[in-house]
Amino acid sequence: MGRASASPSRTPSGTDPTAPRPVVTPEPSGSPWAVPSAAVVAALHSDPVEGLTEPEAVERLAGSGRNVVPAGPVVSPLETVLSQLRDPLVLVLLGAAGLTAALRDAADTVVILLVVAVNTAIGTAQARRARRDIEALQALAAPTARVRRDGRPVELPAAQVVPGDVLLLAEGDVVAADARLLSADDLEVDESLLTGESLPSPRTVDAVDVSAVTAERRCLVHGGTLVVHGQGSAVVTATGTGTAIGGLSQLLHRTASPATPLQRRLGRLGRQLSVGVALACLLVAGLELAAGKDWGLVVVTAVSLAVAAVPESLPAVVALSLAAGARRMARRGAIVRSLPAVEALGSVTVLATDKTGTLTTGRMRLVAAWTPDGGVWEAGNPADAGALELMRLATLCSDAELQGGGDPTEVALVTGAAGAGLEVVGARAACPRVAVVPFDAQRRDMSSVHVDPGGRRFTITKGAPDVVLADDERLGREVSAGWAREGRRVLAVVVRSGDAPPTTTGLLAVADPVREEAGPALRACREAGITPVLVTGDHPGTAAAVARRTGVLDDVRSGPLPGPAPEERVRARIDPGGKLDLVAGWQRDGHVVAMTGDGVNDAPALRAADVGVAMGRRGTDVAREAADIVLTDDSLATIVRAVAEGRRVYDNIRRFLRYGLAGGIAEVLVMLAGPLLGLALPLLPAQILWINLLTHGLPGVAIGQERREPDVLARPPRRPDAALLGHRLAAEIGVLAAVLALSSICAAWLTHARGGPWQSVLFATLALGQLGVALCTRSDHVAVWRLSPWGNPMLLGAVLLSAVLVVAGLYVPPLQALLGTVPLTAAQWGLTLGAATAPAVVAQLGVALAGLRRTG
Numbered sequence: 066m067g068r069a070s071a072s073p074s075r076t077p078s079g080t081d082p083t084a085p086r087p088v089v090t091p092e093p094s095g096s097p098w099a100v101p102s103a104a105v106v107a108a109l110h111s112d113p114v115e116g117l118t119e120p121e122a123v124e125r126l127a128g129s130g131r132n133v134v135p136a137g138p139v140v141s142p143l144e145t146v147l148s149q150l151r152d153p154l155v156l157v158l159l160g161a162a163g164l165t166a167a168l169r170d171a172a173d174t175v176v177i178l179l180v181v182a183v184n185t186a187i188g189t190a191q192a193r194r195a196r197r198d199i200e201a202l203q204a205l206a207a208p209t210a211r212v213r214r215d216g217r218p219v220e221l222p223a224a225q226v227v228p229g230d231v232l233l234l235a236e237g238d239v240v241a242a243d244a245r246l247l248s249a250d251d252l253e254v255d256e257s258l259l260t261g262e263s264l265p266s267p268r269t270v271d272a273v274d275v276s277a278v279t280a281e282r283r284c285l286v287h288g289g290t291l292v293v294h295g296q297g298s299a300v301v302t303a304t305g306t307g308t309a310i311g312g313l314s315q316l317l318h319r320t321a322s323p324a325t326p327l328q329r330r331l332g333r334l335g336r337q338l339s340v341g342v343a344l345a346c347l348l349v350a351g352l353e354l355a356a357g358k359d360w361g362l363v364v365v366t367a368v369s370l371a372v373a374a375v376p377e378s379l380p381a382v383v384a385l386s387l388a389a390g391a392r393r394m395a396r397r398g399a400i401v402r403s404l405p406a407v408e409a410l411g412s413v414t415v416l417a418t419d420k421t422g423t424l425t426t427g428r429m430r431l432v433a434a435w436t437p438d439g440g441v442w443e444a445g446n447p448a449d450a451g452a453l454e455l456m457r458l459a460t461l462c463s464d465a466e467l468q469g470g471g472d473p474t475e476v477a478l479v480t481g482a483a484g485a486g487l488e489v490v491g492a493r494a495a496c497p498r499v500a501v502v503p504f505d506a507q508r509r510d511m512s513s514v515h516v517d518p519g520g521r522r523f524t525i526t527k528g529a530p531d532v533v534l535a536d537d538e539r540l541g542r543e544v545s546a547g548w549a550r551e552g553r554r555v556l557a558v559v560v561r562s563g564d565a566p567p568t569t570t571g572l573l574a575v576a577d578p579v580r581e582e583a584g585p586a587l588r589a590c591r592e593a594g595i596t597p598v599l600v601t602g603d604h605p606g607t608a609a610a611v612a613r614r615t616g617v618l619d620d621v622r623s624g625p626l627p628g629p630a631p632e633e634r635v636r637a638r639i640d641p642g643g644k645l646d647l648v649a650g651w652q653r654d655g656h657v658v659a660m661t662g663d664g665v666n667d668a669p670a671l672r673a674a675d676v677g678v679a680m681g682r683r684g685t686d687v688a689r690e691a692a693d694i695v696l697t698d699d700s701l702a703t704i705v706r707a708v709a710e711g712r713r714v715y716d717n718i719r720r721f722l723r724y725g726l727a728g729g730i731a732e733v734l735v736m737l738a739g740p741l742l743g744l745a746l747p748l749l750p751a752q753i754l755w756i757n758l759l760t761h762g763l764p765g766v767a768i769g770q771e772r773r774e775p776d777v778l779a780r781p782p783r784r785p786d787a788a789l790l791g792h793r794l795a796a797e798i799g800v801l802a803a804v805l806a807l808s809s810i811c812a813a814w815l816t817h818a819r820g821g822p823w824q825s826v827l828f829a830t831l832a833l834g835q836l837g838v839a840l841c842t843r844s845d846h847v848a849v850w851r852l853s854p855w856g857n858p859m860l861l862g863a864v865l866l867s868a869v870l871v872v873a874g875l876y877v878p879p880l881q882a883l884l885g886t887v888p889l890t891a892a893q894w895g896l897t898l899g900a901a902t903a904p905a906v907v908a909q910l911g912v913a914l915a916g917l918r919r920t921g
Contacts, residue, residue, distance in 0.1 A: 105245045111229035111300050113247050116213030125227035132226045132242055132304035210241035230301045234292050242288045243308040244299035246270050251295035251503050254286055259309055259666045265293045294472055313641055313665055334789050345733045356740055382721045386769035390714045398698040399707045406693035409676045411711030413595055413659040414782050415651050420601040420608060422683040422699055423661050424615050425577040429473040431481020433574040435544050448485040455571040456482035457492050459558050462513045462525040474554060477575040523562040533557040538569055548574045552610025583615045586701035593708060594781030598634045600644060605637035644670035655786060663688050678704060713773035719794060720842045721768045727798045728760050728835040731805035742814055749885050752828045759870050760835040763863035771843050771857050797911055805834050805904045812900035816893060825875060825886040826893055830900045832871045836864045837905035846915040
């Protein structure tokens with residue numbers, strides 16, 4: 066509300082609006098508005114006039130400690146690294162590295178250890194975020210404070226403020242600690258970083274006609290908040306961890322970042338692969354030993370098979386896919402601070418969004434005007450004479466300047482009037498102000514006296530309609546009530562000339578407008594199966610109005626959504642602990658939660674959510690440090706694009722698993738079935754490792770760079786409890802592995818029957834068959850010939866290079882000696898290429914069936 070004041074007929078007895086009101090300085094004694102809280106002052110053994118003595122302050126500093134938010138427990142870099150190495154898949158890779166080192170396979174050992182190093186580095190960087198969260202809280206504290214010591218004002222570092230100190234507050238100050246007001250003159254405090262409220266909160270010592278809770282709140286100021294208007298004094302009641310910000314730091318200490326859905330799924334997959342690979346290798350070793358093979362060769366073969374069966378490129382594929390996704394998101398306005406959050410966005414089922422600065426612009430604006438003749442003006446339309454006159458009177462009874470500064474509501478009035486065509490500077494010069502009764506939080510209005518060009522005095526009063534409007538102003542009150550239900554802040558303006566009764570000139574409405582992209586972005590979320598929920602510390606009426614305008618409560622387009630019911634999708638007056646409870650409750654119900662925010666009060670919930678999203682422009686350092694993703698444009702539309710990127714990453718990881726596991730399982734099946742068909746040792750250890758290097762290396766990484774499917778946002782999110790290897794994907798992997806193994810063994814068996822180099826045919830068929838599958842896994846339901854080869858040029862180049870190296874293994878003498886291969890004849894190549902094509906054909910049949918399922 067602007068610096069409004071009561072109409073002259075409603076001013077307190079004995080108050081003359083033509084007489085300037087004395088300015089109150091932060092001097093508790095001798096000021097008629099200074100009402101010290103005797104009980105608080107006595108309990109703190111302080112003196113509201115003299116403050117503390119310097120010896121008392123030194124003694125209290127030793128007892129209470131410095132007025133800072135303490136850092137959390139220090140975790141050594143070694144402990145952080147070791148925690149990353151306990152991941153099941155990483156343990157499997159370390160075991161494989163040890164085995165390849167024992168086999169003196171330096172190339173594979175280096176590759177595997179490099180993958181482990183990259184994965185560990187990413188996890189270690191993520192773990193350092195907790196320390197930075199608390200450091201950001203420390204940086205938020207006021208650097209200096211003005212207090213009264215030994216009866217005189219002094220300025221000192223905020224860290225030296227102690228309980229009992231008397232703070233001296235003025236416009237522009239950051240409050241150094243939590244304190245109880247001793248005096249207040251037109252004092253307003255911006256608490257948005259703690260409460261989420263979009264407007265400054267009035268502060269007074271003698272709150273009346275309000276509830277006890279509201280009165281108590283109005284008598285307090287909190288550390289880290291900003292004084293936006295007025296002045297006052299206050300006795301410090303809490304410092305350091307005892308403050309509201311200190312409490313938030315404790316919440317951050319107790320709040321752990323949850324594992325993302327992908328991390329949980331990869332953990333389960335790692336455990337499953339560990340068991341499966343171990344059993345398969347033991348079975349192969351047992352069969353080979355039973356067949357009378359040398360135990361040394363059997364052990365080497367089993368170890369090589371273990372390395373081949375484990376998709377050791379998976380961590381590299383995941384890390385590189387996430388990093389590439391993060392780069393693409395950065396180009397679109399989303400800075401990723403935690404790589405796993407890229408994929409986690411694709412799994413989100415509930416989006417808890419803040420109001421101020423996220424759904425709204427975060428800046429108050431003049432949006433409407435009403436005059437008693439029935440004229441209504443809306444922002445963006447030409448203003449008629451009546452609306453311009455109303456704006457002129459409102460700007461005369463205002464302290465804000467066109468350049469900004471001051472109360473946000475008054476700034477909105479003045480800038481809005483100028484935007485509508487009013488010459489503000491000229492209007493004020495033509496009717497200079499000669500007296501004023503400033504805004505008072507109890508009266509909720511402001512009066513100013515002016516002289517028109519003819520020398521006549523007139524008084525303008527603007528303020529809350531229920532205070533300023535006469536009782537018989539029925540129409541004006543109806544319009545005001547309707548605007549209030551829409552979440553607008555309404556000001557009434559009346560004018561009185563001489564002894565004439567006050568005349569209502571109209572109503573003005575200011576609001577924090579909804580961002581243009583908010584509605585379309587939330588509709589896109591609903592169409593993607595994500596339930597939006599508005600969570601704010603602001604007033605319930607304002608929150609409900611914004612929710613209606615942005616479509617948070619609109620399910621018409623998308624039908625029923627998972628998550629909270631419509632009546633639970635607007636949660637107002639929520640404090641930091643309440644936000645944590647909401648996030649925890651949704652997570653217990655099996656949802657993946659994304660939370661947006663910009664204030665200190667949002668930091669614990671941002672940390673606890675599966676994906677914390679902070680606003681980059683409006684956001685505090687604390688919110689940005691606690692978040693996984695920071696939006697440089699504060700736009701929800703950027704979140705929607707990030708969701709699409711997350712789903713793309715997950716799809717590509719599944720494509721790699723389909724390809725990589727099918728090849729690994731096929732090699733195990735070949736080793737199991739070969740001896741039964743008379744193929745004594747189907748593949749030599751070196752051949753297994755060469756195939757593994759060529760197929761799981763560059764092609765596997767390139768699969769992770771595939772473009773996203775066109776319908777990625779038209780399908781619902783994955784179930785949070787869904788496994789990475791679902792039944793359908795597991796069946797596809799099984800079919801592809803069986804076809805790869807069968808076609809390879811058939812080609813080898815036919816070559817063996819003719820007395821040819823069956824092992825070399827098996828080697829080439831198995832390697833080229835896997836590369837063919839790689840080309841055919843670019844889409845889940847679009848045929849490969851309908852995709853542009855330049856959609857993923859990296860994959861095409863990787864497959865061609867690997868195919869060349871497969872052929873080189875048959876024809877380059879040093880590689881022939883290493884792999885135990887020989888060149889193939891034209892007939893043998895025909896058989897090899899025919900058998901290698903079969904898996905690709907089966908893969909394309911699976912894509913066709915998936916396409917038919919999607920089209921019904």
